[in-house]
Amino acid sequence: MKNPIAPGSQAEQVGRLLLAGALVLFLPLIPFGAYLLYPFVILTTWFHEMAHGLAAMLVGWDFQRLVILPDGSGFAESFTPIEAGRLKRAVVAAAGPLGPTVVGSLLILASGRRRSWRPALYALAGALIVSTFIWVRSPVGVIVLPLVALILVGIARSDRPNLERFTLQFLGILAALSMLRDWNYLFTESAVIGGRRVLSDTGAIEAALVLPHWVWAGLITLLSALAIGASLKHALKEDGSTARL
Template sequence: MQEIRVAVRSGAGACAIADCRCWSDACADSLFCRDRTETRGRMLNTDPRTHAASLPKSAVLVPHSAAPWIGFAALLSLALFAIDTWWPQFGWIARPLVWLGTLFHELGHGIAAIVLGGELVQLAVYPDGSGVAMHRGAYSQFERALIAAAGPLGAPLAGLAFFLALGHRYAARLLLAALAAFLVLALLLWVRNLFALGFVLALVLGLVLVAWRGNDRVVLALTAFVAVEMSLSAFTRVDYLFSSGALTGAGSLPSDTQQIADTLGLPYWFWGGLLALLSVVTVAVGLWISGRKSSSG
């Protein structure tokens, strides 16, 4: 027997120039170090790579720490949050970040439904920051609860993936390109409302531009910013976790936590607290791993 369910969300290793302490093959493809190695090679009248080969292993470049990029992203995110909170007339500046969080939220519902044997019918994101993911399938009570929980956890899990990518030479660029490819698939298969089509298309173009043409600093800065923003997404809209209903562009619908309560029992605010705790743990793991990579680099 088939049933249709609706999941909703309510609206509301680059090298810095100063850090280039050697000219090794490991860093030769970095945009900044490539320029510096060529300059140094001309000054020494030697080929930069030949010069690098003559250096002792102890002189191999230490990858640039991700910590400054995370710190910068955190400050920028807090500034945008303050603008949206205290100067709502300028809230449009931060609005695209709300849409991005909603997109990952709804994709979380959809991916969970597909993994559990269902079908994602369509996905919508609305200008007010709300969204809807419609899916269908024959689910058990527990599976319905998992699909509902996957929405609030979608953005923090995406943030975790971006944190993991910060510590690797190529991973950040590859992740941006992979995300662009996945969003193209979403455009073709699931995104149906006009606003979401325009937003996701613009997002794809921006990701492709940065992944293909952006220098290392731009790639790391964007990766860190998305990691921080997605990690904070669950907390900037924490009121949604502790509400029984949501007013969306598709009408008034039960919240994700209320859907979990309807299937597993216990009040919706219990499940909201549990999802908030899981989001905190996810963010902490991402910060811990990126910090270890920075210190071990």
Template sequence: MNFSPKYKFWLMLFTAIIILQLPFISIPFKWLESYFHEISHGLTALLTGGSIVQIQLFPNGAGLCTTRGGSAFFISLMGYGGAILWGSLIFYLASSHRKTAQIFSLLLIGLLASSILLWVRDLLTLFIVVVLLMLVIVQLKYSSQKHLQTLLQLTGLLVLINSLMSPLYLLDGQAKGDGAALANMTFIPEIIWVVIWFSVALFATYRLSKLSLRSTR
């Protein structure tokens, strides 16, 4: 009787991995992880006394957040780190209560809409963020509260898996991106920062699996 609830997390994780391998279907979820990566840079800039100049997203899943002021160290650190936190937070809040899942969806809609109004400056990024906004609105409008929880849990895992794999692309020998920026600031090699992000994402996935198991007892 408990087979399905007990293994629900691993079934969703496997489903998320499969979705990320599918052409076209995986694209919006890669955009979503990229958005969370860039907005994390931006929000960190705001929290450390800086400002967001512009957020850009690209069709291949890359992105760029231009900031002014703030702590360069924490801004660079919290791109991948922030995406891990967002993925974990989405899954955790969706798991806690159906009403919480609804409220979080509304807050996410507000964040995406605010990004369009305040920090999007080009048509391509506008198109991508509008697609993400519509994705969240459709989930909220056409899902029952019960199904909304499952969809948000799956979305959180999709973001988390992307944040687990994305830092590995920094190991291309080009010394570009957040890892290279942190290496220049701290003299700690880029590969160490990649290992840290990868390990944190892996640990977050493990903790969510334990959380999911406890919720079935």
């Protein structure tokens, strides 16, 4: 007879991560599943566009607004000086596709340490509310992002540690796998967003740093895979050393 999986064990952690991944991949395929996932698709767009905006601020530009469209696409507008250097342009462009990976990695890491679960949920909820107030300028964003924030606060206050951890795992995997949803965008030179044809993120990097957009897309994909893999490995190691629930 096989031994049951112990609560809080590494095997249980792996099972939860696999369940989170299955939900992300297959929920859109079941009736009404896409509607259930929709607020979190909007969340991954927020990860992407906020990364553009914060990177713009980091290089000294003026981050003006963030727009999320009903189809889940979006854009971040920043005032870009005419004399802006090529490297700065490339950094701001690369931040978008790397943003969900960075956030996903941090959420997965947080899921491996019990004392991080509730603070991570509160921090993400707070960031959603603050950014909505300051930068978000579209009905979808103004409605959905605070709703997601309220859900996260409710989970953090539910006094259900397993739910808190699974939420972090689910959101981390969702952010990590959002690159699959944006795969065509990542490997294309331009795209139509909001009715306008614009350079894709990798197309903008190509324009700034010469090498073809697919080279940058491949490099971003590799960096993302390494970051997510490292975060999963570390989270599983941390989880195996924490106290049982």
